[in-house]
Amino acid sequence: MAFAPPEKQPDQPSRDSAESLARATPANGVSTADAEGATEHETATAGGNPQRPYRAFTTNPLRWDLWRQPTRLIVFVTIVELCALAGLAHEIAVAGAPTPLAWTRFAILVVGATIHVQLTHRQEERRRSRIISVHIDLTAVWIFPAALVLPVPLTLLLVAIIRTQRWFTARRPPHKFFFSSVSIAFAATLAHTTLTAFGPIEWTLTSGLGALHTFGALMLAGMVYTISQAAFTGGFLALGGTSAPTLRNVLGSKADNLLEVVTVGLGAVTAILLVNVPPAVAIMALVTVIFNRLAELDQLHADVRTDSKTGVFNMRGWSESAERALSRTSRADEGLALLMIDLDHFKWINDTYGHPAGDDVLRNIAQTLDEATRPSDVVGRFGGEEFLVLLPDIDEGATELAAERVRRAIADLRIATTDKRGGEAIISGRTTSIGVAVYPRHGTTLESLLHAADTAVYEAKESGRNQVRFAPRDRPVDGNAAH
Numbered sequence: 001m002a003f004a005p006p007e008k009q010p011d012q013p014s015r016d017s018a019e020s021l022a023r024a025t026p027a028n029g030v031s032t033a034d035a036e037g038a039t040e041h042e043t044a045t046a047g048g049n050p051q052r053p054y055r056a057f058t059t060n061p062l063r064w065d066l067w068r069q070p071t072r073l074i075v076f077v078t079i080v081e082l083c084a085l086a087g088l089a090h091e092i093a094v095a096g097a098p099t100p101l102a103w104t105r106f107a108i109l110v111v112g113a114t115i116h117v118q119l120t121h122r123q124e125e126r127r128r129s130r131i132i133s134v135h136i137d138l139t140a141v142w143i144f145p146a147a148l149v150l151p152v153p154l155t156l157l158l159v160a161i162i163r164t165q166r167w168f169t170a171r172r173p174p175h176k177f178f179f180s181s182v183s184i185a186f187a188a189t190l191a192h193t194t195l196t197a198f199g200p201i202e203w204t205l206t207s208g209l210g211a212l213h214t215f216g217a218l219m220l221a222g223m224v225y226t227i228s229q230a231a232f233t234g235g236f237l238a239l240g241g242t243s244a245p246t247l248r249n250v251l252g253s254k255a256d257n258l259l260e261v262v263t264v265g266l267g268a269v270t271a272i273l274l275v276n277v278p279p280a281v282a283i284m285a286l287v288t289v290i291f292n293r294l295a296e297l298d299q300l301h302a303d304v305r306t307d308s309k310t311g312v313f314n315m316r317g318w319s320e321s322a323e324r325a326l327s328r329t330s331r332a333d334e335g336l337a338l339l340m341i342d343l344d345h346f347k348w349i350n351d352t353y354g355h356p357a358g359d360d361v362l363r364n365i366a367q368t369l370d371e372a373t374r375p376s377d378v379v380g381r382f383g384g385e386e387f388l389v390l391l392p393d394i395d396e397g398a399t400e401l402a403a404e405r406v407r408r409a410i411a412d413l414r415i416a417t418t419d420k421r422g423g424e425a426i427i428s429g430r431t432t433s434i435g436v437a438v439y440p441r442h443g444t445t446l447e448s449l450l451h452a453a454d455t456a457v458y459e460a461k462e463s464g465r466n467q468v469r470f471a472p473r474d475r476p477v478d479g480n481a482a483h
Contacts, residue, residue, distance in 0.1 A: 066175035073240035077179055080232060084186040091152040091189055098151050105274055106146070106154045110161055112270075112285040113142035117165045120292040139166075140260070141288050144225055144267030147188035148195055148218070149274055155192060159185045183232035191225040203275040218271075222264045230257075266291070307381040309359060310366035318380025318388055322446055325378060325392045329439060336439040337399040339389040340453035341369070341406065344431040344465045346385035353419050353427065360417040361427055365410060372409045373402070386457075388450075396438055403434050403468040411466070431466035433457055442471040 066074060139162050146155040163181045195201065198217035202210035230251060237250045266287065273280045305317025313321060329336040343365065350358040369379045369387060378390040391402060410432050419425040435456030437443060442452035452471035460469040
């Protein structure tokens, strides 16, 4: 991965291509800073101080943004890079001179990777600029087979060629780009060492036992390649490389990691083709270009339904999922409830700490809602400082317990952020007013349930805030939502 805070924007690392940066954009009139990012598994989460000028492209290492990061992050990056570089130097020293066959395979991979990178760089730029957690740029399709088939020096040379091309198209902070490149090179070396430990590999896959042996070796090498990059990138982000160190932002979503696994799998296929039918590697160049396009389309589809600031559903995505859940509930004659969650005195946070701090609060609340609810529950951002949670297949007693669990979880949060001057700050003790509507008691349509829950929120606020209130109506309401 590599760092990309768009490859994400200026503040993050990547895995197979994890890199990210943060840039300021207004969100529904509540805040002005947003996080976007990327990785090769490029890790994309907003990091650093949004109020500090971005000096990503200075050629003077002493002016790199790295030195403005938390001390623990600087120590982590330094130790990882020194250890990785020492390991790479050792592998180069003990490796023999590449054979003519190795050079031929290397040339084939260079041509395929160059075609892939050059034909997809605009797609990658667009994806990085929109990504909120981890970005996969598919170059593992070329780097992983190099780790499997080529000697370490040629693998590292291929990584250097690919990363150099990315540098001229990705525009990211030098320290993140360098860390990402080193982590990719080291992960490839670890994968090569893992495969070598299995002894001779039968690439022709003709016999049953030989094929099983090869499959197991490739699987383990792929796991080492993927997990090592995730560890490097996750460590970077968790120690200060992102202002929102949530599990999703640090390790990526399920879809992000599934895409990386598929990419590594394609890399294994490329290695088999490279050994047995070298001209067929051209097919993989075409596959990666098409796959890149499909990944962009999938991301565009997700972007339409996802709130870019928090990573949960926006109103469009939430409404679509909620309508489907309500339809299933109606057919099965089951229970269902709707929670409307309004953060108390949210404007005070923006006024006191600044809008970037407000954004951090929103992101942490969204993550807390994900963790405090069931996988079947539908979490979304209603707008501003309000969130919605639809709870299918639930009775009224369980609904009250769920709402109280959410209220307490938010009250217990300690959110690390920055103040208006860029100094470290902790926001804690924030309260919420939660309105609850139950199907079919308070409504039989999504609009009527929203209206009832909204009324309950106002009652909670008028009664002193920091509490859960059920809607007062005892019969279905067919009106529209108040907001």
